Each structure stands twice: as structure tokens, then as C-alpha cells.
Amino acid sequence: MTPFPVTVRSEWTKLVALRSTKIQLALAVLLGVGMSALLAWILGMTYDDWDASGRRDFEPIGASLIGGILSTIFLLVIGVKAATGEYASGMIRLTLTASPRRRRVLGAKAIVVAAVMTVVGILLTGAMFLVSQAIFASYGMQSASLLDGDALRAVAAVGVLSAQFPVIALALGFLLRSTAGAIIGVFALILAPPFAGGVLPAWYADHVAMYMPGAASDAIAIGQLAGATEPMLSPVARALVVAAWIAAFLGAAWAVFERRDA
Amino acid sequence: MTIQARGLTKHFGDCVAVDGLSFDIRPGVVTGFLGPNGSGKSTTMRLILGLDHPTAGSVTLGGRPYRELDAPMREVGALLDARTLHGKRTARQQLRWFADAGGQPRTRVEEVLDDVGLADVAGRRAGAFSLGMSQRLGIAAALLGDPATLLFDEPMNGLDPEGIRWVRTMLQRFAAEGRTVVVSSHLMHEMQETAEHVLVIGRGRLIADTSIAEFTQRAAGSHVRVVSPDAGELGSLLERAGGRLSAGEDGSLAVGGLSAPAVGDLAAEHGLRVHELTPRRASLESAFMELTEDGVEYRPQAVR
Numbered sequence: 400m401t402p403f404p405v406t407v408r409s410e411w412t413k414l415v416a417l418r419s420t421k422i423q424l425a426l427a428v429l430l431g432v433g434m435s436a437l438l439a440w441i442l443g444m445t446y447d448d449w450d451a452s453g454r455r456d457f458e459p460i461g462a463s464l465i466g467g468i469l470s471t472i473f474l475l476v477i478g479v480k481a482a483t484g485e486y487a488s489g490m491i492r493l494t495l496t497a498s499p500r501r502r503r504v505l506g507a508k509a510i511v512v513a514a515v516m517t518v519v520g521i522l523l524t525g526a527m528f529l530v531s532q533a534i535f536a537s538y539g540m541q542s543a544s545l546l547d548g549d550a551l552r553a554v555a556a557v558g559v560l561s562a563q564f565p566v567i568a569l570a571l572g573f574l575l576r577s578t579a580g581a582i583i584g585v586f587a588l589i590l591a592p593p594f595a596g597g598v599l600p601a602w603y604a605d606h607v608a609m610y611m612p613g614a615a616s617d618a619i620a621i622g623q624l625a626g627a628t629e630p631m632l633s634p635v636a637r638a639l640v641v642a643a644w645i646a647a648f649l650g651a652a653w654a655v656f657e658r659r660d661a
Numbered sequence: 662m663t664i665q666a667r668g669l670t671k672h673f674g675d676c677v678a679v680d681g682l683s684f685d686i687r688p689g690v691v692t693g694f695l696g697p698n699g700s701g702k703s704t705t706m707r708l709i710l711g712l713d714h715p716t717a718g719s720v721t722l723g724g725r726p727y728r729e730l731d732a733p734m735r736e737v738g739a740l741l742d743a744r745t746l747h748g749k750r751t752a753r754q755q756l757r758w759f760a761d762a763g764g765q766p767r768t769r770v771e772e773v774l775d776d777v778g779l780a781d782v783a784g785r786r787a788g789a790f791s792l793g794m795s796q797r798l799g800i801a802a803a804l805l806g807d808p809a810t811l812l813f814d815e816p817m818n819g820l821d822p823e824g825i826r827w828v829r830t831m832l833q834r835f836a837a838e839g840r841t842v843v844v845s846s847h848l849m850h851e852m853q854e855t856a857e858h859v860l861v862i863g864r865g866r867l868i869a870d871t872s873i874a875e876f877t878q879r880a881a882g883s884h885v886r887v888v889s890p891d892a893g894e895l896g897s898l899l900e901r902a903g904g905r906l907s908a909g910e911d912g913s914l915a916v917g918g919l920s921a922p923a924v925g926d927l928a929a930e931h932g933l934r935v936h937e938l939t940p941r942r943a944s945l946e947s948a949f950m951e952l953t954e955d956g957v958e959y960r961p962q963a964v965r
Contacts, residue, residue: 405761405763408761409758409759492710492712497763498763499733660714
């Protein structure tokens with residue numbers, strides 16, 4: 400039997416051989432770092448106008464990582480296209496003649512997407528952090544160091560969690576087989592819970608909101624920071640919520656993929 | 662490796678694409694898979710490869726379903742739609758991930774590129790390839806694992822005469838090596854020169870499972886064309902000898918049921934003049950048309 404690492408290797412070859420993958424990853428890093436630098440610069444430019452409480456509550460770690468939102472879009476598209484691109488070109492039939500055990504194909508793709516996104520996510524988050532802190536320091540603002548435990552934890556967690564939505568995007572790509580549909584789906588998943596928090600009764604915010612995928616991962620990353628509101632779930636519980644969401648989407652994708660004609 | 666189908670059936674919604682197919686495809690000969698567009702050839706190929714799930718029945722390779730093969734790429738090489746390899750990747754990149762997926766060494770990539778004559782353009786994007794080059798690339802992918810079974814769906818599509826000759830020679834060589842070779846086509850003239858055995862399907866049903874020679878012979882339409890100034894006299898002699906006569910448009914006779922030598926000898930015995938004596942074998946096309954008269958799906962929303 401063809402061993403599983405062989406399938407993983409082919410998925411790796413497939414993903415990184417595409418020039419568009421490299422361009423999108425580079426754009427993700429450039430835009431994320433650029434956006435963070437721009438935000439830091441705007442904060443620095445206006446720092447003189449801040450009142451005392453604003454200066455006291457300023458939290459340099461969280462403020463340095465907001466720019467990553469733009470990068471997320473590129474990472475999601477790579478995740479979606481890893482599935483839908485094969486359906487669009489018909490390449491899925493070749494993939495499945497070479498690796499007829501479909502669970503392995505899905506698993507190999509998830510591993511490759513997760514690995515690439517984790518590495519890129521850590522690099523991106525580290526770069527955003529360092530650039531922003533340098534700008535904060537140059538304006539005489541409060542700044543953080545990576546040697547600081549809170550900062551290191553936040554950077555590592557945000558970096559690793561960069562893989563969460565791209566892997567869910569991959570699963571949605573398999574479920575919907577449409578690039579546009581899956582991208583809309585994953586954005587809905589990211590944006591709908593905070594929106595629902597605004598319009599639904601408080602009961603939702605108290606009992607459901609923290610189990611939503613985005614809320615759980617935000618909380619892991621920056622919930623522990625000084626000044627943030629008291630988190631409702633422990634870090635371990637939040638990690639489990641994130642893992643459960645990923646497992647649910649991959650499980651649904653596998654169930655459908657296994658039965659469907661290619 | 663024998664490919665064995667038993668009661669193989671596939672429905673797409675209300676549409677019956679493959680309807681109770683049973684056949685054995687044996688190694689050592691080129692087996693042609695014949696049918697008009699929409700007859701279920703490609704669906705059957707996808708069922709063999711485990712890409713589609715049968716509604717009923719089964720198909721196995723050497724006794725096992727495709728999904729349970731240990732090393733699928735070494736056992737089966739398939740060419741489905743030549744365009745499936747396309748994209749922004751170069752020919753070499755395409756073959757590399759495919760070789761990786763099948764656990765084949767990268768050195769095989771260069772070997773098959775040479776085999777199909779694409780070594781010089783391997784660094785070019787496959788999306789810019791002509792249909793003929795795409796076919797060669799698809800064939801290269803099928804050959805990567807040096808497989809015991811080859812399954813080619815319309816491999817001659819888009820090839821020039823030299824390319825067609827190349828594919829035909831290759832398929833026959835593989836069969837002679839004892840491999841199982843299946844090739845589907847609607848280019849029936851080509852099939853006649855390529856395949857030894859044919860499976861004919863129409864509307865998803867098996868219409869014939871026989872050798873090419875038998876298939877063409879069995880078909881009505883094989884006759885001897887006779888032009889003779891003594892046609893009247895010769896005609897009655899031929900009828901008495903068991904020939905079936907019909908008149909050709911140009912005043913010739915079409916004689917069924919008798920061989921050309923038999924017709925010539927009979928004329929000579931009676932001193933009758935014969936100006937033309939031509940054996941006409943029914944082409945695969947005409948045999949096919951006759952067999953599938955009910956089998957052709959003319960509706961525009963033809964089955965996949």
C-alpha cells in the first residue's frame with residue numbers, strides 16, 4: 400500500500416509548485432506587516448493627543464497584531480483553492496486514481512495546508528509584532544519585547560492559529576466544490592458570530608458566543624492580556640473548541656467526499 | 662490482470678448511464694470499447710477506476726475493486742480527459758506531483774517525458790499545450806507506474822496521423838507484453854486497426870463482446886460487387902448457388918452470401934463476362950451503426 404507520507408508529499412509538491420501559492424503567501428506577509436506598520440504609525444502620530452487614561456490602557460501587543468486581518472484573506476483563498484482548484488480543472492480525478500483512498504487525500508491536504516499556514520502565520524505574526532513595537536518605541540510609546548511571556552504567548556498563539564480558518568476553508572472547499580461559495584462560507588463563519596452577538600439577546604453572548612470558532616481562537620491568543628475583558632473559557636477549553644470546529648468541518652468534508660462521484 | 666464487471670449499473674438521477682454491464686477484459690490483447698457519445702463508455706471507465714460509485718453491481722481488477730489496490734499506479738495507468746492535467750503548472754511539475762502521489766521515483770518523470778516525445782517542452786505550461794500535446798502528456802502520466810493495465814479513453818483525439826500511429830503501435834506493444842489494454846473510441850476506423858477484441862455499448866447496455874473480425878463479418882453488408890454485361894444470366898446462376906442479390910445504383914450487382922472467388926468461378930464455368938469483381942467487407946462503422954440503431958441516444962441532453 401502506498402504509504403501516507405507519499406500522499407502528503409504529493410500534496411506538498413502540488414501546492415508549492417504553483418506560482419500563485421507563493422505570490423499569495425508573499426502578499427499575505429507583505430500586506431499584514433504593512434498594515435500593522437501603518438496602524439502603528441497612525442497611533443504614534445496621534446499619541447500626543449491621547450488623554451492619560453488612553454495612554455494608560457494602551458496595550459502594545461494586541462495593537463501590533465490587528466493588521467493580520469488582511470493576510471487572513473489570502474490564506475483562506477489558498478485553503479479553499481487546494482480543494483476547489485482540483486474540481487475546476489478535473490485534476491481531482493487524477494489525484495484519486497493515484498490515491499484512491501479518499502480519507503488519506505483529505506488528510507494529506509489538511510496537513511499540508513495546516514503546516515504551510517502555521518509556518519507562514521508564525522513568520523507573519525513575528526514580523527508584525529517586531530515592526531510595530533519598533534514604531535511604538537520610536538514615538539516614546541509603551542512597547543513590548545518578545546522576551547516578555549505575554550508577548551511570546553500571544554505571538555505564538557496567533558501564529559499557530561493562522562492555520563485554523565484556512566483548514567476550515569479547505570473542508571468547505573470539498574463540501575461546496577465552488578471557490579466563491581467556499582470563500583463566502585468561511586467569511587460568514589468568521590463574521591456572523593460577532594454580528595449575531597450584536598443583534599441576538601444577551602443569552603447568546605453569555606452562553607453561545609464563546610464557542611464560536613473565531614471567538615475561541617481570539618480568546619486563546621489575546622484574551623489573557625492585561626486590559627482584556629475576563630475570558631469566559633480557560634485556555635485549554637478554548638483550544639478544544641478550536642479543535643472541535645476543525646474536526647467537525649473536516650469530518651463533514653470527509654463524509655461527503657467519500658461518497659461522492661469524482 | 663482481468664477486469665471483470667458484473668451487473669454494473671450507474672444512474673445519475675433518472676438517467677441510466679450504465680445498465681447492467683457484465684464483461685471480462687483479458688490481458689494480452691487490445692480491447693476496444695466502442696459506443697457513440699453518451700453511450701456510457703466514460704462512465705464505465707470512471708466506475709472501473711473507483712471515481713464513480715456504482716448504483717448496483719461491481720467491477721474488479723484482478724478480483725479487487727480499484728480502491729483496494731495496493732499500488733494503483735503500478736497496476737493501472739489511465740488516460741481520462743486529456744484536459745484534466747491542465748493548469749498553470751508545467752508539464753514536468755504536473756508529472757512530478759503525480760509521480761509523488763503514486764510513490765514513483767522522480768527519474769520516471771524524465772523517462773516518460775522522453776517516451777512520449779515531450780522532453781523538449783517539459784518546462785512549458787501545460788495550459789498552453791495543443792490537444793495533441795495534452796494527449797501525450799496524459800499518456801505520459803498513465804505510463805509513470807509502468808502499469809500492468811492501461812485504460813485509455815479516446816487517446817487518439819486531437820492526434821495527427823503520425824501520433825495516431827504512435828498510440829496504436831504503443832497499445833499493441835503493451836498488449837503483446839501481456840498487459841491488459843482497454844481503449845475507447847468513436848473513431849471506429851482506427852479501432853479496426855488497433856483493437857483485436859471489441860466491447861460495443863449503446864445506451865449503457867452491452868451490445869456485442871466479440872473479436873473485431875467476427876464483429877465485422879457478422880454484420881450484414883459484407884458483399885461482392887459484380888459488374889457484368891451478362892448480369893441477368895449471371896444473377897440467376899448466383900441465386901441458384903445461394904447468393905442474395907441486390908442491384909447497385911450503377912447497374913452493378915451486390916452479391917451477399919458468396920465469396921468473390923466463388924462468384925468468379927461460377928461465371929467462368931458458364932463463360933460469362935465479368936468486368937469487375939470486388940469483395941466489400943462491411944466496415945466497423947456500418948456494423949456498428951446497424952447494431953446500435955436502437956442504442957444511440959439522439960436527445961441533446963445525452964447521458965454523461
